[in-house]
Amino acid sequence: MHVTAPAPELAQASRLPGIAFIFKKALISALVALVLFSLMIGIRTEAGPTGQLIYWARFGDLAAIVATVFGGSIVVELLRQWWGPVGTVRIIPPNVQSALAVARRAIAPLLLIFTLLVPVIFYDQRYILDLGILVLTYVMLGWGLNVVVGLAGLLDLGYVAFYAVGAYSYALLSTNFGLSFWVCLPLAGILAAFWGVLLGFPVLRLRGDYLAIVTLAFGEIIRLVIINWQSLTGGPNGVSGIPRPSFFGIPLTPGDDGLAAKLGIEFSPTHRIVFLFYLILALALLTNWVTIRLRRLPIGRAWEALREDEVACRALGINTTTTKLTAFATGAMFGGFAGAFFATRQGFISPESFTFQESALVLAIVVLGGMGSQLGVALAALTLIGGFELFRGFDQYRMLVFGMAMVLLMIWRPRGLIGHRAPTVFLRHSQAISSELAKEGRG
């Protein structure tokens, strides 16, 4: 690797012939844009009043596009030269480096403290609290899926199925049998885990893309069953009137037996929102704690070993069948918990909420966060869900801006926001391992 920084005048000299190069590159880009857009933008066709084709040229728009590409290409090239060659080691002063390391270590605790304080700071802002609950739900789903995809390396595109199983478990058990949320929560987790194992069996031999397709189909099957089994699930009409959560038996209502009356404070609907916020935070932290613990146990190490090399696992006497099934079951269980929470928060669920798009979003959170990294997943959920809300001002261009931000992020950090894994055990010092070395479980 090149560590030696060229002397300033040398660097200047190497930049000088670049001008011709930059213009050449920009010209080629502009030419490509001209060819591409001459028909797409340069000519506008429409059906005339009598059905005949009328068209007219839009040279102005075409020229603007080509000029933008030309200018943009120059700017990008200049930025690239200013940034320096890719792949070299940049010399960062040691004090800056240590400051960065401190900042990196402080992110997780600071984020947690901030999250704990959100309902206090934004007590009056319902919108922020709702957004916080939404982000935390996806953080929890991301952490759950992280067990399957990030640790065990099993690409699961049907994770929403377990979310749905959890949600419907709570909805149906509570509306039909009157069971409380706190009884249904573990049941929803167990049922989702059961379905996770059920999905696990047929896909044991599959890896990578093939596994992804089967899990994708599984997600759709669950959704279609929910739509068509009208007598049980209400079909497309969904389940409504799902009981709202109670504060461990004390309802959060304005009545005399409500929590507000018992505490002797004035009732406010925000109480319930705050309670929901802390509930999902607790559930998410439970997921995180269990996952961190599991990683340091033999089962967690076996998951990661499975991701790295399945054949070697078998040669070491690891039962890959049960290892895969426990990964599916654990991930599904957390999905089930999140689903039960979703049902109690909404009060109404329908198959609409459990489309493939949800699976894709959760998977995007895991991939963007950096496979296997707990902090990365939390940051990615915040970026994806929160960022999406931030772009609300762009109206119709929201998806475009959002998509572009994603592409840039993946160029900047191809291995996700947190691009390394921390060892589960160490002798002297724990040093981060670059994700470049870790496999993605596609073998």
Added chain:
Amino acid sequence: MSGKNILNVDHLTMRFGGVVAVNNLSFEAERRKITALIGPNGAGKTTVFNCITGFYKPTTGAMRLTHDDGRTIQLERLNDFRISKQAKVARTFQNIRLFPGMTALENLMVAQHNALMLASGLTFLGLIGAPSWRAAEKHAIEQATRWLERIGLLARADDAAGNLPYGDQRRLEIARAMCTEPALLCLDEPAAGLNARESAALSELLLSIRAGQGTSILLIEHDMSVVMEISDHVVVMDYGVKIAEGAPKDIRDDPKVIAAYLGADEEEAIAVMESGT
């Protein structure tokens, strides 16, 4: 006494469609001895290994493993991970198969999976951090540390296995196999790609495993200096059949063996003969 042989392979045949990779092969591996399986490329050595370690199911034939306590196990009836877990047969691979994204220490911890799984009460005791689990984990780390020390990788315990030099990876893979506490260790070309000094260190390691742990070793090897130096018994294969077996010095002078190597590859034949002089 539990018999002289740890492994008896009887009339082993492995067919892939019309191709007979191993044809009616019988040989024995003695307890606490190093048995080498040699032969030209494509002779079927790795196929034999894959049958013994459960990666292939042999077409016909029997493989009997006899443990120290006299317990016998028919390997052809076990499959997959059970060969390692129940029969205590560990193996390494021709192309190294470490867990590259995990540290050297983690690699050795994964190898102790089954023992640790029991100690962690199938995860539940471990999740609540029970003292018995903590003790077991500490013991496992100590065992891994001992092996790292033995293969000279203690200083690199916390480095990713994928970042280690090739020779270190080879030794780490052997240590990982040994961490499963096997009765029989099967090594598939452990000296491939090693330089002379590393080969010598490898020979030393294997001899010390035989002496220290009392593990029987079955080895496939092309490096004749290693084979001649450490093996107690040599089995020579060609085209899926056994063409000779015996002590290394007898094999070296066996005209059939020389012919097999000459017919297959001149360089290998020369290597055989040169290492004999």
